[in-house]
Amino acid sequence: MTVYEFAKGLILEAGINVKKIMKQDIEIETKSNPNDLVTNVDKSTEKYLFDNIKKTYPNHFVIGEEGHGHDLKDEHGVVWVIDPIDGTLNFVHQQENFAISIGIYHNGEPYAGFVYDVMNDVLYHAKVGEGAFENGTRLPEIKDTPLKTSIIGINPNWLTKPRLGDMFKPIVDEARSARAYGSAALEIVHVATGKLGGYITPRLQPWDFAGGLIILSEVGGRGTNLLGESLSIYEPSPIVMANQKLHAELIENHFEKHIETVRLLQNRLKK
Numbered sequence: 001m002t003v004y005e006f007a008k009g010l011i012l013e014a015g016i017n018v019k020k021i022m023k024q025d026i027e028i029e030t031k032s033n034p035n036d037l038v039t040n041v042d043k044s045t046e047k048y049l050f051d052n053i054k055k056t057y058p059n060h061f062v063i064g065e066e067g068h069g070h071d072l073k074d075e076h077g078v079v080w081v082i083d084p085i086d087g088t089l090n091f092v093h094q095q096e097n098f099a100i101s102i103g104i105y106h107n108g109e110p111y112a113g114f115v116y117d118v119m120n121d122v123l124y125h126a127k128v129g130e131g132a133f134e135n136g137t138r139l140p141e142i143k144d145t146p147l148k149t150s151i152i153g154i155n156p157n158w159l160t161k162p163r164l165g166d167m168f169k170p171i172v173d174e175a176r177s178a179r180a181y182g183s184a185a186l187e188i189v190h191v192a193t194g195k196l197g198g199y200i201t202p203r204l205q206p207w208d209f210a211g212g213l214i215i216l217s218e219v220g221g222r223g224t225n226l227l228g229e230s231l232s233i234y235e236p237s238p239i240v241m242a243n244q245k246l247h248a249e250l251i252e253n254h255f256e257k258h259i260e261t262v263r264l265l266q267n268r269l270k271k
Contacts, residue, residue, distance in 0.1 A: 012123065155201065168200065
């Protein structure tokens with residue numbers, strides 16, 4: 001069994017476990033602020049993924065949202081970047097619109113990505129060089145769209161913030177429309193399937209984008225920071241994920257006008 005096949009089975013098994021645990025009482029804690037939640041399901045799912053990965057591949061490394069590998073910086077070897085529940089607020093309030101995300105990297109290079117929409121039983125997956133799939137159906141190359149005919153994924157809260165609003169509001173005004181789904185991993189695969197033209201956020205952790213970025217790349221999309229620079233699985237970043245045409249338009253016509261704000265965002269995230 002290849003690592004790709006193992007990971008595909010593992011994420012599906014983790015989803016089955018999530019559905020089982022959801023039938024019990026969900027224990028909720030706050031982390032950095034009242035809107036930053038973690039549940040017993042997040043923790044138990046990360047432990048399940050971590051334990052099975054290490055049991056099968058003892059020499060592999062794991063970076064997980066709920067505590068595993070946060071000090072890892074070495075790009076040698078195989079690194080799994082996992083988010084046990086991406087969209088925890090949705091999980092708590094809606095019991096849907098959340099995903100399990102896994103990105104696997106080898107010596108710093110992408111190998112395979114997985115995003116599992118648990119409640120809809122839809123697995124998005126990709127192995128580098130072999131295309132991306134929605135369950136068993138191969139995804140086509142995404143079509144280029146200009147901003148004026150694109151739907152943009154963005155959290156409306158960012159539009160109310162000083163400086164961020166100055167940068168993001170003109171994009172929303174010019175776009176056909178905007179949506180917020182509450183799960184970065186799902187929004188990235190929505191870009192990969194063409195449901196969104198692009199997804200933008202000033203702050204995202206590696207476990208939120210590692211799996212989706214590989215899937216998006218396999219259908220011809222592009223994911224970078226707001227200045228078009230490559231993303232690292234070892235640090236958070238402001239990001240833009242989009243089809244090629246829209247990505248270039250956003251960088252050139254919008255973000256490059258706000259280089260000072262973008263650099264400030266990046267520096268704050270590194271502290």
